[in-house]
Amino acid sequence: MSNISQLANVPDISFIDNMTLAETEQQLKDEYLRIYQELTGKEGELADADAKTLLIKAFSLIEYQTMQYIDAKGKAELLKSSTGSSLDALAALFGIMRQQSYRATATERFTLSAARSEVVAIPAGTRVKTQNGQYFNTLEYAEIAIGDTYKDVIVQAEEPGSASSGILAGVIDTLVDPIPYIASVANTDTSTGGLDVEDDDNLTERVYLAPSKFSCAGPKDAYEYYVREWRSDVGDVKIVSPSPCVIALYVVLDNGSLLNSTEKASLIAHMSDETIRPLCDTVTCVDPTEVTYNINFTYYIATSDQRSASTIQAAVQQAVTDFQSWQRKLGRDINPTELIARIRDAGAKRVSITAPTHTTISDTELPKIGTVTVTYGGLEND
Numbered sequence: 001m002s003n004i005s006q007l008a009n010v011p012d013i014s015f016i017d018n019m020t021l022a023e024t025e026q027q028l029k030d031e032y033l034r035i036y037q038e039l040t041g042k043e044g045e046l047a048d049a050d051a052k053t054l055l056i057k058a059f060s061l062i063e064y065q066t067m068q069y070i071d072a073k074g075k076a077e078l079l080k081s082s083t084g085s086s087l088d089a090l091a092a093l094f095g096i097m098r099q100q101s102y103r104a105t106a107t108e109r110f111t112l113s114a115a116r117s118e119v120v121a122i123p124a125g126t127r128v129k130t131q132n133g134q135y136f137n138t139l140e141y142a143e144i145a146i147g148d149t150y151k152d153v154i155v156q157a158e159e160p161g162s163a164s165s166g167i168l169a170g171v172i173d174t175l176v177d178p179i180p181y182i183a184s185v186a187n188t189d190t191s192t193g194g195l196d197v198e199d200d201d202n203l204t205e206r207v208y209l210a211p212s213k214f215s216c217a218g219p220k221d222a223y224e225y226y227v228r229e230w231r232s233d234v235g236d237v238k239i240v241s242p243s244p245c246v247i248a249l250y251v252v253l254d255n256g257s258l259l260n261s262t263e264k265a266s267l268i269a270h271m272s273d274e275t276i277r278p279l280c281d282t283v284t285c286v287d288p289t290e291v292t293y294n295i296n297f298t299y300y301i302a303t304s305d306q307r308s309a310s311t312i313q314a315a316v317q318q319a320v321t322d323f324q325s326w327q328r329k330l331g332r333d334i335n336p337t338e339l340i341a342r343i344r345d346a347g348a349k350r351v352s353i354t355a356p357t358h359t360t361i362s363d364t365e366l367p368k369i370g371t372v373t374v375t376y377g378g379l380e381n382d
Contacts, residue, residue, distance in 0.1 A: 007079065007080045019067065021060065024064045025057060028060050029046055032044070032056060080204075087200055096203070096210055099203075099232045101194075101197050102193055102195040103157040104136075104167070104191040105155065105191065107153070107188045108155040108187050110179070112144060112148075112182060115147050116146065116181060119146060120179070121179075122141070123177075123179075124139065125138060126177045127175075129176055130167060131173070134159075135157070135176070136157050138154070157194055160194065160195075161195070162194050162195055165191055165193065165195075167190065167191040169190060172185070172191070189262070195233055202228065202234075209225035209228070210225060224237045224239055227249060230266070234251060234254070235252050236252040238250040238331065245280045245281055246281070250364055256328040258366075267285050268285055271283045291359065293356040294370040295323075295339070297339075297373075298377045299348040299349075299350065300380040301313075301348060301349055302381075303379045306379055309379070311347070312346060313376055316346045318346070320339070320343075323338065323342050324372075330364070330366055331363040332361060334359040334367050336353055337358075339356070340353060
């Protein structure tokens with residue numbers, strides 16, 4: 001079932017009126033007794049160990065299983081409850097396909113031990129890797145020119161998926177396929193673009209926004225649709241028009257990070273396609289203004305919960321981490337009440353909080369965590 005906020009208020013539908021196995025069995029018993037009376041003129045009886053009761057139980061199981069298939073089939077045709085291959089088929093009605101996994105890319109610098117009097121070739125497919133065995137390879141043939149000492153080349157991960165994204169500069173530092181005179185290799189930027197297969201929630205959101213695309217990227221929803229079409233790890237989007245015919249895109253990825261220069265260029269190129277962007281629009285990609293907040297509180301555990309104190313302490317730490325992920329959303333006010341609620345839900349008896357304080361955030365601002373100080377104050381009487 002989809003977890004997207006746009007469908008949160010759409011009611012769940014049961015195509016079998018939420019019938020249970022017990023209700024199915026009782027329905028069969030009632031029908032048996034009714035038909036028996038109609039045919040014989042007598043009231044029937046069904047004892048627990050009666051062979052007919054056992055048969056009814058067996059038939060009830062088969063009927064209930066059939067009903068479950070019917071219910072699942074109906075829900076598979078509704079956007080809120082469709083998942084997996086059923087969601088793929090539903091999305092196809094809008095001309096939308098689930099985005100497949102992508103390989104991460106990075107810029108790799110091949111450095112010579114010294115400048116040469118002849119060209120040094122870097123064959124296409126040359127492999128480099130990290131110390132922990134994540135392999136990348138060059139996509140095209142490249143050369144280090146006479147007199148130069150290095151050449152920057154685009155490399156691509158050999159395995160698709162998000163695991164090869166986010167590798168910091170300098171980490172892809174091992175040359176697998178030797179090249180004469182190459183002294184060292186290292187990536188000059190953080191690897192990016194590696195994506196897992198699009199999940200159900202993101203695909204559901206794109207299907208929900210799909211009707212807007214029929215008007216090209218004019219309405220806000222249409223621009224948001226095409227931003228989410230660009231990459232499946234887009235977590236948050238705001239579309240703003242600061243002046244006529246100028247569109248500013250504010251984008252935050254699922255992991256809370258902002259786009260780097262390579263990703264911005266890729267997004268602008270995607271959004272500037274003549275089938276997407278209205279002719280008169282200028283599309284820009286803008287970083288939101290980050291508003292830093294701190295977390296500082298002391299919490300206490302009830303004496304009656306002392307046997308679970310270590311479990312509660314771990315749950316409080318997780319609640320703080322989860323709050324930071326929740327809070328990092330464009331335009332979301334910094335809300336200490338939400339933090340307190342999560343700490344209480346984790347099992348704390350009382351919370352004394354000094355930071356954060358409530359702060360109003362505009363649509364183009366993004367909360368950013370600063371310092372985190374969590375103090376366990378000990379046990380208190382209930």
